[in-house]
Amino acid sequence: MTDRVTPHMLREAIADTLRDRVKSYNLAEVCESLGLEAEREDEDPHRSKRWYVLGRVQTLGMAELARIAQRVTEEFGGDELTELVGRLGVRGVAGELKNLIFSADGPKPELVLTDSLNNTIRITRNEQYCLVYDRPLPDHGLTWRELVRWWADREGLPAAPERDNALGLYHRLRRSMAGNGVEAEFFQAYAALYGEHGFDLPALVPQVYLHYDPYSRARVGERAGPLPRQRMDFLLLMSERARVVVEIDGLHHYADAEGRANAGRYAEMVREDRKLRMAGYEVYRFGAWELKQPDRASMVTGFFTELLTRHGHLPKS
Structure with missing residues (x-):
């Protein structure tokens, strides 16, 4: 099995983590705090949390996905996503200087x-x-x-x-x-x-x-x-x-x-x-x-x- 982490793997793991650890009524606010694009009118987090998040991350490149993945693991955990972030070698502190x-x-x-x-x-x-x-x-x-x-x-x-x-x-x-x-x-x-x-x-x-x-x-x-x-x-x-x-x-x-x-x-x-x-x-x-x-x-x-x-x-x- 390859050790390479792909954008697809990160998108799936981010969506799975947020689906499992965030309530549907909080999901839009969490996505906004992560800097993800605004929802479209035809999308509803109550219908499918996973597909809602996938729609937010679908167009993101590797660098941005890595940043968001690190923030998600720090705030919400998630074994699979944490393992992927570790393989990426991402380090440092998340969040902006206040x-x-x-x-x-x-x-x-x-x-x-x-x-x-x-x-x-x-x-x-x-x-x-x-x-x-x-x-x-x-x-x-x-x-x-x-x-x-x-x-x-x-x-x-x-x-x-x-x-x-x-x-x-x-x-x-x-x-x-x-x-x-x-x-x-x-x-x-x-x-x-x-x-x-x-x-x-x-x-x-x-x-x-x-x-x-x-x-x-x-x-x-x-x-x-x-x-x-x-x-x-x-x-x-x-x-x-x-x-x-x-x-x-x-x-x-x-x-x-x-x-x-x-x-x-x-x-x-x-x-x-x-x-x-x-x-x-x-x-x-x-x-x-x-x-x-x-x-x-x-x-x-x-x-x-x-x-x-x-x-x-x-x-x-």
Whole structure:
């Protein structure tokens, strides 16, 4: 049997999954949320859910079918479709970027989910201390150059030299790590790669208080209030929807205030890691101890060089 996945196989599996897992009265709304074409007047999802979906996907090509198949598996499951998506090698996080709230240099922002259907996030307190990136995310991810341009527009400095704006943003981001020398040095080691390889590398975004996708809602449940993980130490938004979380683990990640091992705290940390990985994120952890060793700069540089090469942002040596 061939391992090749054909458009016909994806169309059939998408239709079967939605037929089995979506009520007929919700099917039109689900198809619309997936970006499928509008129904024709002579089609009725109550008559045949499967044929209704097939009519929506019949003209789609392989790339679009792969995107929709991944979203369907993430939101509804389906063994056959999941197996086909795995054979395609599709990776990354589904959903469009809604909010990127990061780098607070004062009291942390308080966030609430005000509308779970539309994934509306509102900052209810301390908004003035954080940054909010509010532009569409390109297919290649968020580069340092694009983040610098956003910063220049935000600060009213579009005519200033790019290098000056980059330094201004760099120092503003460093302020969010004040008092945490390990994280600041880690950020500095990555930033050195901009000088070596240029500003088109993915931006390493620090202190991300909430990165919220439409897909996140499906994992945490449609409930108001903050998500369990309120802050990521660092986030990279890369090409092909790849999103990489990097955490620096100090003693408080696995011990109580007296320095004694805390199994509950550790279990909560790894549980949240599992949720992120199931949502398509890559999660990497560094121990604060290893980032205090003499070879820390070369170790961090080597890690990011390998990561960026694997994701196609640096050429293979």
